[in-house]
Amino acid sequence: MKNSLKLVLAVVFCMFLAGVAGFANEYILGIGFTIFMYIALAQSWVVLSGLTGYISLGHVVFFGSGAYVFILIWGLVPVWLGVVFSGIVVGLVSLIVGYPVLRVRGPYFVILSFGLAELVKNLVLINEARMYVSMRPVFGAPALYQLYTAMLLLAIIATGLTYWIRRSRFGAGLRSIREDEGAAETIGVPVAKLKLLAFAISGVIPAMVGAIFIMRSGIFQSGDAFTPIVSFTMVTMAIIGGSDDAPGPFLGVIFLVLLQELLWVNWPEVYMIILGILLLGFVLFIPNGIYGWLSEKYFGNKKNVT
Amino acid sequence: MEYMDGSQRNILGIKKMLLEINGIHKKFGGLVALKGINFSVGYGETLGLMGANGAGKTTLFSLIAGHQEPTLGSITFEGQKINRMRPDQISALGVARTYQIVRPFRGLSVLENVTTGALYGAHKIRSIKNASKFSREILEDVKLKDRAEDLAGSLTLAGFKRLELAKALATGPKILLLDEVMAGLTPREVNEAISIIETCKRKYNLTVVVIEHVMKALMRMCERIIVLHHGEMIAEGTPGQISEDSVVIKAYLGEQN
Numbered sequence: 001m002k003n004s005l006k007l008v009l010a011v012v013f014c015m016f017l018a019g020v021a022g023f024a025n026e027y028i029l030g031i032g033f034t035i036f037m038y039i040a041l042a043q044s045w046v047v048l049s050g051l052t053g054y055i056s057l058g059h060v061v062f063f064g065s066g067a068y069v070f071i072l073i074w075g076l077v078p079v080w081l082g083v084v085f086s087g088i089v090v091g092l093v094s095l096i097v098g099y100p101v102l103r104v105r106g107p108y109f110v111i112l113s114f115g116l117a118e119l120v121k122n123l124v125l126i127n128e129a130r131m132y133v134s135m136r137p138v139f140g141a142p143a144l145y146q147l148y149t150a151m152l153l154l155a156i157i158a159t160g161l162t163y164w165i166r167r168s169r170f171g172a173g174l175r176s177i178r179e180d181e182g183a184a185e186t187i188g189v190p191v192a193k194l195k196l197l198a199f200a201i202s203g204v205i206p207a208m209v210g211a212i213f214i215m216r217s218g219i220f221q222s223g224d225a226f227t228p229i230v231s232f233t234m235v236t237m238a239i240i241g242g243s244d245d246a247p248g249p250f251l252g253v254i255f256l257v258l259l260q261e262l263l264w265v266n267w268p269e270v271y272m273i274i275l276g277i278l279l280l281g282f283v284l285f286i287p288n289g290i291y292g293w294l295s296e297k298y299f300g301n302k303k304n305v306t
Numbered sequence: 307m308e309y310m311d312g313s314q315r316n317i318l319g320i321k322k323m324l325l326e327i328n329g330i331h332k333k334f335g336g337l338v339a340l341k342g343i344n345f346s347v348g349y350g351e352t353l354g355l356m357g358a359n360g361a362g363k364t365t366l367f368s369l370i371a372g373h374q375e376p377t378l379g380s381i382t383f384e385g386q387k388i389n390r391m392r393p394d395q396i397s398a399l400g401v402a403r404t405y406q407i408v409r410p411f412r413g414l415s416v417l418e419n420v421t422t423g424a425l426y427g428a429h430k431i432r433s434i435k436n437a438s439k440f441s442r443e444i445l446e447d448v449k450l451k452d453r454a455e456d457l458a459g460s461l462t463l464a465g466f467k468r469l470e471l472a473k474a475l476a477t478g479p480k481i482l483l484l485d486e487v488m489a490g491l492t493p494r495e496v497n498e499a500i501s502i503i504e505t506c507k508r509k510y511n512l513t514v515v516v517i518e519h520v521m522k523a524l525m526r527m528c529e530r531i532i533v534l535h536h537g538e539m540i541a542e543g544t545p546g547q548i549s550e551d552s553v554v555i556k557a558y559l560g561e562q563n
Contacts, residue, residue, distance in 0.1 A: 169425045169432060176422045179411030186371060186405075187477050188397035188426035 017152055021145040029148045033216060035257050036148070036155035040209050041234040042241070042249035043158035047165055048202035049235070050243030052195055053178030054102065055110050057231055058117030059206060064226035065090045066207025068124055071136050071220040079142060083150070083211045090207035091200045098199035102192070105181070114228070121226035128222060141215035150212055158205045163246035165201075174198055175244075236275075240282050242289025251290045324349050324481055324513050325370070325401075330379035332365055332537075339365045341537045343379070347481065352507070352514045354528035354545075356521075358558070361534040363517045364406060367483050371403040372396040384480075400428040402479035404470035406486040406517070412459035419458050419469055420444055420476045427477020441476055447506055448472045449498070464495045468502070475506060481513045488520045496520055500527060525549070533557070 021029065041059065049055045069086040077085065097116070104112055128134065141147070165171040173194045176184035185191050214220045233256075241252020259278075263271040286293050323346040332340040340362045347353050355363045368374045370381055372393040381389040388396050411419045420441035424431050431437040445451045448468040453461065458469060467487045474482055484503070488496045500523055507514055518524045524531060525545040533541040533548060535557045541548060548554055 167434065169434060169437075172418065172422045172425050172434070175414060175418070176411055179413050180409050182373070183405070183409035183411070183473075184422070185393040186373075186397060186403060186409075187423040187473055188394045188428065188430075189422065190392075190394045190426075 014152070014156055018149055021149050021152075024145075026144060029144050031257065031261065033144070033148050033151050035253055036151040037209055037213065038234060038237055038253045038257065039155040039250055040151065040158040040205050041230070042238040042253055043155075043162045043246060044202050044205045045234050045238050046162050046243050046246070046249055047174075048198045050238060050248070051166065051171060051174035051178060052198055054105070054113075054195065054199075055235075056113040056202075057110050057228075057235065058113035058115070059202075059234055060226055060228060060230040061113075061117035061120050062090055062094070062203035062206035063210035063213070063230055064117070064124070064222065065093070065120060066210035067214045067220055067225045068222070069207070070211035071138070071214060074136075074138060079215075080150070083208050086211040087204045087208040091204040094200045094203040095196060098196045102195045102199060114231070117226060117228065117231060121222055124222040124226070134221070136220040138215055138218050138220065141218065144216070147212055147216050151209070154205055154208055154212070159246050159250060161201070161205075162249070166245050170194065170197070236279055238289075240279065240289055242291030242293075244288070245291060248289050248291040251294075255290065322349065323347065324351075324384060325515075326382040327366075327370075328380045328382065330366070330369065330381070331377045332362070332369060332374070333377045339537050340369075340376075343534075343539055345532055345539070345542065347513055347515060350511070350513055351530065352516065352528050354524045354531040355515060355517045355534060356519075356524060356531060356548075357534035360536075362537040363534055364485055366534075367403050367485055367515075367517065370396075370483060371401060394426070397427050397477055397479075398430070400478065400480035401483070402427065402474035402477045402481070403483035404467075404474050404485055404487055406489065408463075408466040408470050410458040410461070410466055410469050410473075412457070414458055415455055416450060416458050416461070416469060417441055417445065417454040420472045423473040423476030424478075427479070429476070429478030437476075441472075444472050444475050447475070447509065448502055463490055464492075464499075467491065467499070471502070471506075475510065479510075479512065481515065482507075484514060484516045484518075486517055486519060488518060488523050491520075496523055499523075503527065 017032070020032065024032070041063070045056065045059050066086040069089050070082050073082050073085065101112060101116060102109075165174070173184070173189045176187075176189055177191050177195060181191055210225065214225065217224070237252040237256050238249045239252070240256060241250065242248030260271070263274060282289065288296070326346040327343055330340055330343040331338070343366065355366070357363055365374070369376050369389065372388065372391050372395070376389055379389075380387055383396070383399055383401060386399070388399065388401075411422070417438065421434065421437045424437040424440050425434070429440070431440060442451065442454060445454050448471050450465065450468050450472060453465065461469060471484070471487060487503070488499050491499060503514065504527065506512065516524065516527060528545060531543065531545055531548045532539055533551075533554050540557060541551045541554050543551065
């Protein structure tokens with residue numbers, strides 16, 4: 001009963017957010033768009049990195065690839081079909097790419113994931129240069145309120161997906177991989193298969209987010225579409241919020257975006273410094289993130305009892 | 307056909323074997339870890355493996371569970387060759403092992419540790435709810451029930467050893483490979499562990515292979531003991547025979563003057 005109440009509240013809240021699109025000004029819609037974008041990204045990151053412990057510092061590779069696939073078919077298919085198509089293509093390609101990539105663990109995977117994003121960025125750059133294109137404008141994109149609504153939808157799907165996976169048999173397998181891959185295999189978890197699936201699932205939504213993002217920015221440029229800052233931002237948000245369950249990234253994104261707005265307006269010169277200190281503080285003192293900390297403190301989670 | 311002693315026999319009344327180890331050699335570079343190991347384990351049997359450190363006992367478990375491949379020879383489980391399968395595939399057939407150096411999922415709760423075994427392994431219980439229910443029952447068997455919600459990392463050594471056992475049991479095994487589940491425990495904890503293992507063996511109809519340094523435990527639990535020394539089998543017999551075997555005494559205690 002408590003759960004159904006939560007669900008009703010969530011639905012009402014989402015409908016309110018969708019309703020906002022009808023009358024809000026550009027500024028509000030812009031902030032909403034950014035928040036939803038990072039919720040969708042951070043939630044997707046959690047499916048792979050939060051649950052399996054394979055920390056990806058190159059998640060922008062999905063974002064950028066989705067954007068690139070989308071711009072290549074721009075104008076050839078209906079806009080929203082193109083968005084979905086980009087997600088599917090990137091998901092399928094990650095099934096192939098993930099196979100060798102997921103064979104390395106720990107710090108090596110972190111470096112490899114980062115390198116992979118840089119590699120794809122440069123491949124796209126070279127390909128574009130060969131076709132004598134430096135940037136591709138997006139003409140006739142849908143209005144902001146439509147992009148806002150689409151991004152809201154992706155954020156909801158991503159959150160629901162993470163929430164569901166975290167509570168599923170699949171999620172139990174992923175979390176056991178995070179704790180001890182060898183021991184997981186011993187009790188029958190098909191680790192290679194689950195990692196690959198998580199990798200692909202983790203890539204689909206960021207690809208669609210990338211496609212929608214370039215409609216907002218109005219331009220595709222591989223340097224921007226594959227910028228490591230997107231990777232770093234989603235990791236930071238997931239870690240600050242808590243990367244073991246869906247409420248974590250949600251809280252992390254809200255916290256950081258609002259903080260960013262506040263600092264940016266009042267103390268732009270110390271903005272990055274404060275952000276850096278904050279991340280350090282969280283990693284050192286609150287490694288479970290805002291959500292982990294809250295659930296330990298207030299919701300009587302018996303964890304860490306000795 | 308099921309017999310009184312729980313064993314299965316073929317039409318001639320010969321015991322059918324659950325696990326067969328045929329001519330196993332294992333080399334690590336120039337080091338020969340196992341040399342020509344041959345033995346089999348019958349349904350419902352409790353077999354003990356003993357030997358000094360480095361004798362190859364744990365390596366043998368790793369080969370059976372699929373973590374390593376034998377250099378030569380074959381391993382057959384219920385008539386099926388398994389020495390080229392992955393650990394998770396072997397687990398799905400009903401082979402479960404525990405680790406001498408415990409490997410709990412420290413960041414998960416004790417219950418979640420066990421539930422993961424029930425969700426995968428040979429049981430493959432699909433729903434989390436049923437898997438949790440089954441896991442709670444197993445936690446009761448190994449006397450960890452009141453720690454179910456605690457973080458696995460917060461257990462004591464005795465707790466870790468029982469958790470290893472619980473995870474293995476949850477996979478729904480036919481054979482349980484126990485690697486020193488009593489090492490480092492107090493005499494009282496050892497007695498408790500023996501009774502837990504014996505109860506579970508009966509309740510879940512298991513075949514058990516134990517590696518143990520605690521001699522008293524081995525002697526009490528096993529019907530048959532195999533002694534490994536420098537990768538070779540030097541003796542096989544009932545606990546009584548083994549404790550009087552001159553080759554074993556020589557290998558363990560040295561020559562008598």
